[in-house]
Amino acid sequence: MDLNTYIRDIKDYPKEGIVFKDITPLLKDAKALHYAASALKELVKDVKVDKVVGMESRGFFFAPILARELNAGFVPVRKPGKLPSRIIKETYELEYGTDTLEIHADGISKGEKVLIHDDVLATGGTAEAVCKLVERLGGEIVQCNFLLELDFLKGNKKLKGYEISSLLHY
């Protein structure tokens, strides 16, 4: 199945000059959704995973499905102020300004094997911040896993030292 046909480009969204990769056509198609979830799981191979960490918002679509497939738990990374219990946070640079992500301090236990998932790897800033959060809690990152990677933005450079696996490349 060619998943590319289920991802549509939205020009100048959310702002001018950005081509937004919209995965909602893939999500709403039963066959494409099933195929994508299975293919994402295949990227993980035989590695044991204790927790799948997904980042708000679009990482939440597949991370819990992957967690179920891998017999692992799911841990959300959220934007500031959304998690109710004790958190740790990381602030990272964007093109203009900064952003902050938070995780529950008890989300990951020391020594747990963690798979990180998001829909898109662009510049890598988001995934890098999530890697830092997980490692601060003592988690061991087994893979950073994405539905699609925008190769020209070289996000893989920011994630040097981590195993990166993306289903689709643009």
Ligand code: AMP
């Ligand atoms: P980055 O930190 O630059 O790697 O950006 C990754 C985050 O931004 C992911 O959570 C994506 O959901 C979102 N993102 C960045 N660029 C795009 C794009 N062109 N299309 C869709 N989502 C994007």
